[in-house]
Amino acid sequence: MERTSYDVAIVGAGVVGCAVAHELARYQVRTVLIERAAEVGFGTSKANSGIIHGGHQAGAATLKGRLEWAGNQRWGALCDELGFGFARVGGLTVALAEEELPVLDRLLHHAAEKGVPGVQRWDRRRILAAEPNLTPGVVAGVWAPTTAVINPYEACFGLAAAAAAAGVVVLTDTPVMQLRQLTDGWQLDTPHDTLSARFVLNAAGVHATDVAQLAGLPGYRTRARKGEEYLLDKRLQGLVTRVIYPCPSATSKGTLVIPTYDGTIMIGPTAEMVDDPDDTSTTSAGAERVLAAARRLVPGISERDVIAEFAGVRAVLDDEDFRIGPTEAPGLFDVAGIQSPGLTAAPAIAELVVHQLRDAGLELRPRHDPLPTVAPPLRTARLSVLEHRRLADADPRAAHVVCRCELVTEAEIHDAIVHGARTLDGLKFRTRAGMGRCQGGFCSTRCMEQLANELQVPMTAVTKRGGASWLVVDRHEESQP
Ligand SMILES: Cc1cc2nc3c(=O)[nH]c(=O)nc-3n(C[C@H](O)[C@H](O)[C@H](O)COP(=O)(O)OP(=O)(O)OC[C@H]3O[C@@H](n4cnc5c(N)ncnc54)[C@H](O)[C@@H]3O)c2cc1C
Structure with missing residues (x-):
């Protein structure tokens, strides 16, 4: 059987796989990015706190600590290139008791050893002047101006779209089911196709052990640590303006209060080991823990403010560090x-992996032309009235509002579909339709109709996130013999 052959196959299109694909696109390398979900970034990379950590959170003795700061420094340039939501709002880690002060010293030490600029100790007065809604019980804190917030799904879409525009083949809905060693590389079996590649990168997140086992490697144990997150009503915008961290423990940064890029406040995550790597359920116990911990930092937060919740699963190895390199x-x-x-480290992980591939014999000839640029997503809500009027004159779809809470128009839904949205969640993450107070109560059916019309499929074929997550059932069809 004839196989399509590549230099590099990346298994898993989370933020890591997308960042590696984008980095490889700078060279004359035939790359395929393979994702089992309906769209890229639909694993852990869409379900996290969306923080580009300041660079001082983890120590330089670990790989994750070194790549945290290296990655942090690369996101600004990537945002300029790809136009996703990104803002350096800064981060404040606060001690609520004298006993926690050594943790602040440790963060200052991390910053000094890694050369992270601007990280300072703040006293109680300065903290409360900057963030008056924090608990008056705060003792001291560490301020890091390098901390940023990002729309992580937009980053995945942007990285993958730019890589695809540069020639990387992106396959979604394509689980890698078997890996067979060839004389010079690997054969990858998927339900649709058989591919081959000289190098295979296992970037499968919580499923990395499964993929290693497909290749016959006894491998390592990837454990799953779930984190629940809770989104608060937009009316609380401005409650905090910096990312607020409690003092971290050895395995968790604790429950944070996060001013997200789009203005919603998010609180979370929890950190709980789970048996099922795909367990993204939220629980009442998790909600209680998150609310209690968030209230310790910002007492004004109430459970009535919660408008949405989700969970993501971290891929954890026994040594609690990243594992990057040849097997x-x-x-x-x-x-x-x-x-x-x-998420923070992804661009630095990509650079490291590409260097490792070069050391293993992959020839890295730079592209002849610069990387093609991709148009940033259309966002009517960010336009002035005059700009919106001009847009609507040129494209009447921009005058039709689909999502009232987030002011998303038919023009944006169309733009998202043109750029690859295939599911309701894909539209939501690209446009914010369904992310507001009513959580899609008004716009879901409108989005589904537009998806069905533009993709020329029946409504019954539209899914929430791919696979069997259909949203409507044709009872008439069901009742046919
Ligand atoms: C609650 C929570 C909060 C977090 N907050 C932050 C934060 O604020 N800042 C930060 O820096 N980090 C944060 N993280 C960590 C960050 O989200 C992850 O480190 C990052 O998303 C991992 O990316 P990934 O590409 O390795 O994994 P994933 O995004 O999970 O991607 C792996 C992909 O592989 C695919 N796959 C699996 N098996 C196969 C197969 N056989 N064939 C094809 N594809 C396959 C999956 O579908 C998936 O899309 C958080 C994590 C959680 C859970």
Whole structure:
């Protein structure tokens, strides 16, 4: 059987796989990015706190600590290139008791050893002047101006779209089911196709162990640590203006209060080991824990403010560090155990992996032309009235509002579909339709209709997030013999 052959196959299109694909696109390398979900970024990369950590959270002795700061420094330029939501709002880690003060010293030490600029100790007065809604019980804090917030799904879409525009083949709805070693590389079996690649990167997140086992490697144990997050009503915008961290423990940064890029306040996450790597359920116990911990930092937060909740699962290895590099199987690389701060570190992980591929014999000839640019997503809510009017004159779809809470128009839904949205969640993450107070009560059916019309499929084929997550059933069809 004839196989499509590549230099590099990346298994898993989370933020790590997308960042590696984008980095490889700078070179004349035939790359395929393979994702089992309906769209890129639909694993842990869409379900996190959306923070680009300041660079001082983890120590320089760990790989994740070194890549945290290296990655942090690269996100600004990527945002300029790709136009996703990103803002350096800064982060404040606060001690609520004298006993926690050594933790602040440790963060200052991390900043000094890694050369993170601007990280300072703040006293209680300065903290409360900057963030008056914090608990008056705050003792002291560490301020990091390098901390940023990001729309992580937009980043995945942007990285993958730019990589695709540069020639990377992006396959979604394509689980890798078997890996077979060839004389010079690997054969990858998927339900649709058989591919081959000289190098395979295992960037499968919480499923990295499964993918290693497909290649016959006994591998390592990837455990799953779930984190629940809770989104608050937009009317609380401005309650805090910086990311507020409690003093971290050895395995968790604790429950944070996060001013997200789009203005909603988010609180979370929890950190709980679970048996099922796909367990993204939220629980009343989790909600209680998050609310109690968030209230310790910002007492004004109430459970009545919660408008949405979700959970993501961190991929954790026994040594609590990233595992990046060649395996004992020639040509197969691990990019595994990418727990927090994996989002922050992703661009640096990509650079490291590309260097490792070069060291293993991949020829890296730069492209002849610059990387193609991709248009940033259309966002009517960010336009002035005059700009919106001009847009609506040129495209009447921009005058039709689909999502009232977030002011999303038919023009944006169309733009998102043109750029690859295939599911209701894909539209939501690209446009914010359904992310407001009514959580899609008004716009879901409108979005589904537009998806069905533009993709020329029946409404019954539209799914929430791919697979069997259909939203409507044709009872008439069901009742036919
Ligand atoms: C609650 C929570 C909060 C977090 N907050 C932050 C934060 O604020 N800042 C930060 O830096 N980090 C944070 N993290 C960590 C960060 O989200 C992860 O490190 C990062 O998203 C991991 O990316 P990834 O690409 O390795 O994994 P994923 O995004 O999970 O991507 C792996 C992909 O592989 C695919 N896949 C699996 N098996 C196969 C197969 N056989 N074939 C094809 N595809 C396959 C999956 O579908 C998935 O899309 C948080 C994590 C959680 C859970």
